[in-house]
Amino acid sequence: MTEARDVCLRVENVGMRFGGLRALDDVSFEVERGTILGLIGPNGSGKTTMMNVVSGVYKPTSGRAVFEGKRIADFPTHEVCHLGIARTFQVVKPFASLTVRENVAVGAMYGRFGAKRSGKDAFARTDELLESVGLARVAGRPASDLTIPDRKRLEVAKALALDPELLLLDEVMAGLNHTEVDEALHLLRAVNERGVTLIVVEHLMKAIMSISKRVVVLAEGKKIADGLPLEVTSSPAVIEAYLGSRFAKRQQQERERQT
Template sequence: MSTPLLHISELTKRFGGYTAVSNISLDIQRGERIGLIGPNGSGKTTLMNCVSGTLPPTAGAIAFESRDITHRPPHKRARLGLSRTFQIPRPFHSMTVLDNLMIPLEYVAHRGVFNDQHAVAEAMALLDEMGLADRAHERPATLSQVDLRKLELARALAAHPKLLICDESMAGLSAVEVDEMLNILMRINGQNIAIIMIEHIMQAVMQFSQRLFCLDAGELVCEGSPQEVVANPHVQRAYLGT
């Protein structure tokens, strides 16, 4: 086996006396398409917050390309190739759509080289890929829900990730828009970028994922092929709420 891209080992996150993530270990390989499922409140976002560095774990360790990143701040993880989108898009509202991409491009990908013509060209190429090129000089407030989610994705991609974590990028979208997002994510994955998709839309996550992980009440209750996981009795119980 090659070394995994991401290695999570015995990770626990407590909020006071409440255990949101309980002793989770899992590996993700380079270029993999992963689905992370589980009922609301099962710890998916918290686990990914620990991976991206926005929350410190209570116990356990995280390694990215064999480097221990458990205690590194989010921006350093981003520079190593770990990028994420937020469940609620977080653009800079006072900036244009284009400038929203310049921040990660200049800071993470071009490492502090500002006003770089290459960075502008790259930002425009990313917007073009998302179908947002004609919105480059508008403010995020003028974008529809699906376009905001595409901007969120473009911002994450601007940091040149090896692993992209998408937290409910399809929530609230129409069936047509979900398909559009799936196509974009498949194209991104085609560039050998591993993707962890947190998603409630089962049809989308089943279609997308090579492997699924299911959390329930902070515990990893099942992992395997999408077919194996949805057939698992514990997973079915978690979803039926019995």
């Protein structure tokens, strides 16, 4: 007997065209509740477009994304966060004139549990989040003053302030140094352990492989692999499309060492 999987998000035959370009072509996958799914692929393979479909920013031109039984495209973008989905933006756009603390407080006030929170509670939640992402030290500064790594941290804090069930992270580790990447992985695991399902788009293969329970691979808008991290990275189609010979060689050496 097979155990029933507890799926929170179904992406069903999603296609997204921009004029003549098929940014996504008949892509289907499922996301289990409580998991961490890595979404990878070369530049321009459709990862950000998929994040935009799942967060309701784009209505797909074919197929559907269904979250907890609800078709995401049926909701206006600003209501998708009330369904329990939040995302970060690859190109970060904080409210530049607001302070870091105010930027996060906006989410804590208007997100899924915002209506149930007093202003005081929203700021308490904000301060807790700023502490956990490492931004407490710049809480009073205007968001426009932040360095790139701190802007990425702010994106994560803003998204978490919406109290999502499903959090979409689009290259939040880009531009971070080695220690900062480790801190980010630690933070994302802690977020996941508190029950938030994650979809992580990241270029850094080591980070994706260490954090993901499953990995979906896109190439030119199509899904070319879907499985456990090690299964996916040993798939010839993936190696060909994405990983390149250097990574393939390293994987091979790794396997040889283990046998």
